[in-house]
Amino acid sequence: MRWLRRLWQKSLTERCLDSELQFHLEQQIAEYVASALPLAEARRRASLEFGGLERFKEECREARWENHLDIFARDFRFSFRGLLKDRRFAFVSIFALALGIGASTAIFSVVDNALFEPFPYKDSRHLVVIRIHDRDSADREWRGAFLYPELREYMTQNHVFDAVVANVEDDIIYAAGETTFRFGGDYVTPGTFEFFGVPPFLGRALQPSDFQPGAPPVFVLRYATWVSQFQADPALIGKTFNLNGASRTLVGIMAPRFAWGGVELWLPRSPDAVDSQSRRPFSALLGDGCPSSPRRLTSGSGSRSHGDRPTPCHSLSRGISKALLY
Amino acid sequence: MAQEKMELLKGTLDMLILKVVAAGPIHGYAISQRIQQISRDFFQVPQGSLYPALHRLEEQDWLEAQWKDTSTGREAKFYALTRKGRKQLETEVSNWERLSDAVALILRTAE
Numbered sequence: 001m002r003w004l005r006r007l008w009q010k011s012l013t014e015r016c017l018d019s020e021l022q023f024h025l026e027q028q029i030a031e032y033v034a035s036a037l038p039l040a041e042a043r044r045r046a047s048l049e050f051g052g053l054e055r056f057k058e059e060c061r062e063a064r065w066e067n068h069l070d071i072f073a074r075d076f077r078f079s080f081r082g083l084l085k086d087r088r089f090a091f092v093s094i095f096a097l098a099l100g101i102g103a104s105t106a107i108f109s110v111v112d113n114a115l116f117e118p119f120p121y122k123d124s125r126h127l128v129v130i131r132i133h134d135r136d137s138a139d140r141e142w143r144g145a146f147l148y149p150e151l152r153e154y155m156t157q158n159h160v161f162d163a164v165v166a167n168v169e170d171d172i173i174y175a176a177g178e179t180t181f182r183f184g185g186d187y188v189t190p191g192t193f194e195f196f197g198v199p200p201f202l203g204r205a206l207q208p209s210d211f212q213p214g215a216p217p218v219f220v221l222r223y224a225t226w227v228s229q230f231q232a233d234p235a236l237i238g239k240t241f242n243l244n245g246a247s248r249t250l251v252g253i254m255a256p257r258f259a260w261g262g263v264e265l266w267l268p269r270s271p272d273a274v275d276s277q278s279r280r281p282f283s284a285l286l287g288d289g290c291p292s293s294p295r296r297l298t299s300g301s302g303s304r305s306h307g308d309r310p311t312p313c314h315s316l317s318r319g320i321s322k323a324l325l326y
Numbered sequence: 327m328a329q330e331k332m333e334l335l336k337g338t339l340d341m342l343i344l345k346v347v348a349a350g351p352i353h354g355y356a357i358s359q360r361i362q363q364i365s366r367d368f369f370q371v372p373q374g375s376l377y378p379a380l381h382r383l384e385e386q387d388w389l390e391a392q393w394k395d396t397s398t399g400r401e402a403k404f405y406a407l408t409r410k411g412r413k414q415l416e417t418e419v420s421n422w423e424r425l426s427d428a429v430a431l432i433l434r435t436a437e
Binding site: 016019020021023024026027028049050051055056059060062063064065 | 358374377400401
């Protein structure tokens with residue numbers, strides 16, 4: 001700890017160095033005097049031999065560790081004074097640095113999200129959304145949302161894709177005592193979380209039993225919502241929430257980047273449980289398809305798709321591999 | 327100063343200082359005098375090399391310093407060898423001997 005003490009007692013160290021060198025000089029003078037030189041001449045010659053005292057002192061200081069700290073502090077003060085002296089230069093350099101750092105960060109996060117890891121989902125390059133339009137109609141309109149009977153046909157008659165999942169977006173009113181909050185929620189079909197293959201951050205994702213008739217009502221929460229609205233409280237898992245007037249148990253927090261549908265919570269809904277009269281359309285997402293020889297989606301598939309333009313699978317998946325269905 | 331003096335070879339000064347200090351606590355001025363004397367004025371140690379070297383050796387814990395009165399009553403900084411310094415001196419001396427033996431061997435035989 002000697003260096004620490006020396007750091008605090010810098011002036012003491014300086015004085016010691018001074019008197020050490022001074023002692024040497026005096027000894028030299030005494031020696032010359034002893035060899036019968038006049039005092040003035042002895043002093044002159046000793047000083048000459050000694051050279052610049054300051055230079056020695058500097059060299060001695062350089063041997064010390066704390067010197068580097070000192071130099072750093074001086075450099076820092078010097079540059080700070082330089083910046084203060086010319087405010088315009090300071091402003092421009094700080095602005096340029098900020099711009100550079102900001103731009104690099106932005107570019108990197110865009111590249112990271114768009115190229116390296118576009119979506120955190122399993123086989124995300126093989127996910128496909130479909131849309132339909134009537135070829136016989138002069139109308140060029142198309143749609144990507146399906147009523148339940150349509151969806152059921154896609155699900156049951158699909159021969160091309162490994163799995164089909166769908167979601168219905170709905171406003172979820174969360175009543176907490178006197179206050180209510182509105183969240184965006186998605187009712188999802190069975191297998192949705194297995195489809196995306198993203199493990200939950202806390203608790204569990206929705207599982208097949210949650211979709212059984214009579215199963216206890218549950219839901220999972222988006223990570224960002226959990227952090228911003230619920231202070232990232234891990235004790236929330238297993239708590240019951242009043243959502244749209246019914247009690248539901250929170251069973252899991254999804255991984256940070258899981259944001260399927262852009263909503264804040266996900267609730268289970270089996271397509272079979274849907275009132276077939278419901279006019280609320282589903283969005284469907286078809287996953288992991290693309291057989292090696294492209295097949296036409298229309299071949300052998302549901303009657304509702306008659307009139308669809310036959311579209312080879314690979315052209316479907318290309319370019320829209322991650323776009324969600326409208 | 328009739329005799330031509332020679333500046334110390336680089337790297338040998340540390341060893342000579344350690345060797346001189348090994349004889350007992352001694353201040354900077356006396357170290358330079360001793361080296362000059364023992365080498366019969368062949369080596370001279372400029373202060374500009376001596377004091378930085380002393381401070382460097384102290385920094386490496388090979389020397390430890392203490393302020394004491396000299397015989398004339400003036401206070402001076404006396405250097406003494408530490409245990410680490412003694413070990414270092416032994417290493418440097420044996421290295422030096424190997425080096426000078428090798429040089430001598432070449433000078434004697436390579437004719």
